[in-house]
Amino acid sequence: MPGIRSNILSMAGYTPGEQPRDGEYIKLNTNESPYPPSPRVFDAIREALTNNRLRKYPEPMGDTFRQAAAKVLGVSPDQVLIGNGSDDILTILTRTFVPEGGLIASPTPSYILYRTLAELQGARFQTVPFTTDWQLPDPWPVAIADLTFIANPNSPSGTVIDPASIFRLSSRIGTPFVLDEAYADFAESNGLVNVGEGNVVITRTLSKSYALAGIRFGFAVGPEPLIREMLKVKDSYNCDVLSLAAATAAIQDQEYLRETRRKILATRTRLSASLTELGFAVTPSQANFIWARRNDRPMKPMYEALKTRKILIRYMNYPDYGDGLRVSVGSDDEIDVFLIELRKILNV
Amino acid sequence: MPGIRSNILSMAGYTPGEQPRDGEYIKLNTNESPYPPSPRVFDAIREALTNNRLRKYPEPMGDTFRQAAAKVLGVSPDQVLIGNGSDDILTILTRTFVPEGGLIASPTPSYILYRTLAELQGARFQTVPFTTDWQLPDPWPVAIADLTFIANPNSPSGTVIDPASIFRLSSRIGTPFVLDEAYADFAESNGLVNVGEGNVVITRTLSKSYALAGIRFGFAVGPEPLIREMLKVKDSYNCDVLSLAAATAAIQDQEYLRETRRKILATRTRLSASLTELGFAVTPSQANFIWARRNDRPMKPMYEALKTRKILIRYMNYPDYGDGLRVSVGSDDEIDVFLIELRKILNV
Numbered sequence A, B: 001m002p003g004i005r006s007n008i009l010s011m012a013g014y015t016p017g018e019q020p021r022d023g024e025y026i027k028l029n030t031n032e033s034p035y036p037p038s039p040r041v042f043d044a045i046r047e048a049l050t051n052n053r054l055r056k057y058p059e060p061m062g063d064t065f066r067q068a069a070a071k072v073l074g075v076s077p078d079q080v081l082i083g084n085g086s087d088d089i090l091t092i093l094t095r096t097f098v099p100e101g102g103l104i105a106s107p108t109p110s111y112i113l114y115r116t117l118a119e120l121q122g123a124r125f126q127t128v129p130f131t132t133d134w135q136l137p138d139p140w141p142v143a144i145a146d147l148t149f150i151a152n153p154n155s156p157s158g159t160v161i162d163p164a165s166i167f168r169l170s171s172r173i174g175t176p177f178v179l180d181e182a183y184a185d186f187a188e189s190n191g192l193v194n195v196g197e198g199n200v201v202i203t204r205t206l207s208k209s210y211a212l213a214g215i216r217f218g219f220a221v222g223p224e225p226l227i228r229e230m231l232k233v234k235d236s237y238n239c240d241v242l243s244l245a246a247a248t249a250a251i252q253d254q255e256y257l258r259e260t261r262r263k264i265l266a267t268r269t270r271l272s273a274s275l276t277e278l279g280f281a282v283t284p285s286q287a288n289f290i291w292a293r294r295n296d297r298p299m300k301p302m303y304e305a306l307k308t309r310k311i312l313i314r315y316m317n318y319p320d321y322g323d324g325l326r327v328s329v330g331s332d333d334e335i336d337v338f339l340i341e342l343r344k345i346l347n348v
Helices: A006-010 A039-048 A063-073 A086-097 A113-121 A163-173 A224-233 A241-252 A254-277 A300-308 A332-346 B006-010 B039-048 B063-073 B086-097 B113-121 B163-173 B224-233 B241-252 B254-277 B300-308 B332-346
Strands: A080-083 A103-108 A124-129 A147-151 A177-180 A200-205 A218-221 A281-283 A289-293 A314-318 A322-328 B080-083 B103-108 B124-129 B147-151 B177-180 B200-205 B218-221 B281-283 B289-293 B314-318 B322-328
Touching: A006 A113, A006 B224, A039 A241, A063 A080, A063 A218, A063 A241, A080 A086, A080 A224, A086 A113, A086 A147, A086 A177, A086 A200, A086 A218, A086 A224, A103 A113, A113 A124, A163 A177, A224 B006, A241 A254, A241 B241, A254 A281, A254 A289, A254 A332, A300 A314, A300 A322, A300 A332, B006 B113, B039 B241, B063 B080, B063 B218, B063 B241, B080 B086, B080 B224, B086 B113, B086 B147, B086 B177, B086 B200, B086 B218, B086 B224, B103 B113, B113 B124, B163 B177, B241 B254, B254 B281, B254 B289, B254 B332, B300 B314, B300 B322, B300 B332
Parallel strands: A103 A124, A103 A147, A147 A177, A177 A200, B103 B124, B103 B147, B147 B177, B177 B200
Antiparallel strands: A080 A218, A200 A218, A281 A289, A289 A322, A314 A322, B080 B218, B200 B218, B281 B289, B289 B322, B314 B322
16 A cells, blocks of 8 residues: 555554443453542642643643652652653653664563564564563673663563662663663562663553543653753644543552552452462462463353353463463452352363 | 764754743744633543553554544545554654665755655655745646655745645655645645555644544545555554543544634634734745744844744744744734734834
8 A cells, every 4th residue: 555654564453452331341451540549649640630730731741740659759850750641651662763674672471562663663573581580691691772661570470580680780781771660669679779870761550550541641761861862853732631631640649549559459369379279370479460371271261252252361372482461459358259260161 | 982973973952842841931932722622521530540441552553543534534444554652653654664875856935854764764855946926836846855845834924835736746746645644634735635556644633633642643635555554554552541541532523623723723814914914924824823924124033032032932943945924823822922922022
């Protein structure tokens, strides 16, 4: 077809997890929170509906949010970049640092969007297999990448890379090094300490731990010289009045975040134990999902049988690695139903 | 600086119109609506705050909005693409159709974001001066552009191109031809009839006529084969639950749109007449702003003096064309204050 870039025409496009409009499903497939966002979020949105704010453009840089986030995270507001979901941030990173024909590197198996972002940019994509215990190989076998994406905690594994090796690798690489920390609020460590004068940018989302997948809000924290260039690439008004209000209220309620985290981690422990008992190999998770595998029977039919029973989980199959089931940590009631139905399917 | 694309590093970045947080300004600088959005918008947002919708991902394609828009516009839902503001749509168009080193063409003076989009993509940008009566030169002096942007109505002029010449040019060009119709709801004609099997894509925004600049919502209408490719480029969830609810409610209230339009057009007539009387050359406008020029005294000091008096308008200065004042059509009260202060500044 004339006029369409060949890299776009040849690509399949990224397929996000299923989002059925039928509210009867138990959704354990896209790592949404089973709990509502902080009550302060609703107050902030209702307040933003007053004073003619809908008809006026939002703050282009989201300065109110930047200040709130900087205070919570102990960084400078100028180190923070707002995004329409962390997908927007990942797109901005790619467009700022990767030319057509450039190279993006990432460990595998990991978030498959990174490959899509490389394809969209007309760039090459090099994957590096994780070691068997989900760490990075040393030495890192990529010559010079324009951009390196490390999901940490990783999906689908839920694992975290040893902080010392993150520090070593990022210093050695020199080019922009992204820690995609969508799930960091559920982990025991994060990469914020690595953000300084160097090349490390971390990305966060409010979709998971803050229960705001519906409002699309993410942000980056990075060295000011890199954030300054990324600001040129973002759309002028990439976040709207209501999502900015919601995100600011959410990040200011750290007490609520801690309580949500506590509940999800308790349920995660129970879910992992139950799946282990049912014969799955469960990878110890530092995220709000678990990764379960088994060799004695095929897993895709389990995903399908669960779907028939109105329970959605994620069946993943990676080249050169194999398949498994990724199950979001739902509420205790949701996980109870999931386990009951899974036991029926497994006949145990 | 290592790691940053040279096209990004060398560019200045787009500067949007001023958005003072001080609510005391009369804002006539960014073509926002002086009237609130439809009351149905507020109902829809409040309804979307229930049923756990904030914590779940939105509809990836915005199917509910697509169906509503298709019905209003008389097209198929598959011809509609949703965007996080029409800036998002313009970015998607660039990334789908323009390779690095490619060419974007656009008449001048026009929306300066088009040049920024070319710079971001590492593409060339060729401008073609409008004729003195704001029409397109025939023949069109661009060899082969990967993408052509025509703001119609145009900013800053508020003028519309003769529909027959749009049709002629778009057929002759063959490559994707974008009519940026941000202001079409205020005009006497639009390009919807040109959208068929060919190469014409129109873009619309809810920021202006629907008074929803704060929620960031725009859309494209185009041939299905082009929309299908653009879908690969957009972020999976580029519009959020609340903006989708707001946009759907807004576009379904055509009665309210007509009433808002009627009021704005009446004020536009009065504003144009008053500025003409004050000695400005006012271009007949089909948008929600007017473009006023004069040779007998400098205009930048007028902009500055108005700003001191807490009235923001836009001073524009284009290479090879000259300068002028762009004034958004505010409410009658706002325009009264603007004219009173302008008369004081002009000493008449």
